[in-house]
Amino acid sequence: MPRVVDHDERRRVIAGAVLRLAAREGLEAVSIRSVAAECGMSAGAVQKHFATKEDMMLRALELTEERLERRYAALPDDAGVGEHIRQALPLDEERREEAIVITAFTARAANRADWGRFLAEGYLAVQDSAAELLRRAQADGLLPADRDADDMAAGLTALSDGFSLRLLQLPPGSPEADRLLRALDASVRALLGVASSW
Amino acid sequence: MPRVVDHDERRRVIAGAVLRLAAREGLEAVSIRSVAAECGMSAGAVQKHFATKEDMMLRALELTEERLERRYAALPDDAGVGEHIRQALPLDEERREEAIVITAFTARAANRADWGRFLAEGYLAVQDSAAELLRRAQADGLLPADRDADDMAAGLTALSDGFSLRLLQLPPGSPEADRLLRALDASVRALLGVASSW
DNA sequence: CAGTTAAGAATACGACTGTATTCCGATCGT
């Protein structure tokens, strides 16, 4: 047996380069060759790690979900809804990369059944765990119990996605972005029926 | 002077073909040649009407805004917020086309300052007119007056965009889509602080 | 009726695409 490398790790590195490139120059700028240049490999090397370009793109999409879940897991136990939502907003370079790529994939997935299923399942998973969080908060008396937790969870994910789209068009930290974040906070409170941010 | 055609009308026809094609086969399938085939012209004819492909794409984006505004204008005077939001949701083929294209453009615009400005202005215009609508409703006592109309308007557009993304992944009329629409209704009511849909 | 001029078709061109294939070098088991 000759030299052996960690195949999965290499695939992750390449997928990361896809995200960086897609965020910086757009999804249409992603080609085998440009990705190879982005991570300092030869085009042939990149090719060896994925059966097809689509596989590579899907791996990049998966990576965004992995990153999001890792951030969720790193949150303290008493983190509220607002803190969770913030993890999906393009507030730093990493999350901005993910938001751009996910948005582009969402548009493409509208006419590709398999991609659409992948995304829809991801949405549903996030929404379900959010609903679980909300139900516990209702049981603890932290939230009014007269609202449907699933409806609230769907509304919260929609709010998060909607504000993400807006924030993508604004430079982070700009006054308009701050204004949007305040509106998001107010919207979350209204949706949950609480007076102060939880 | 030889034969003269309505240049603007032709550009609109071509932009419509771009929307149809992008919705059916994805933004990446849009090329001068494929658009020409879509509207039964020669590639050279399409080329003559736009200085560059980017111009053509931007015209298609403009067309989505024109369509949305036309639907807004066609709404009865007493139409509520829910009715307005529905005009931007992918509930039929035409609105589905627009939603797909706008989503794809939003992703691309994240690294193109001019596109981003175009979209951000469009968002702001929609949001401002929504805020105006809400302020009037507050003055008429239809809505609680203790909420900031601009924050509510930002939240409503975000909800609309967020649910649009979700709906794009589901076949129209499916049970999941209906479920989402009910959640949207509930979210709008919670955001506005009203018990029944307005 | 000739001539000008716009619309549209066709073609040409260089660049880039994804993928298949070939080739080289390094590393491990034997």
Added chain:
DNA sequence: ACGATCGGAATACAGTCGTATTCTTAACTG
């Protein structure tokens, strides 16, 4: 030490892209 085998680089190929250019057709003006 030798050779099997994998990682990786390089190249080849057919196709498509946007755009520039050329050519044809048709209509209006003088």
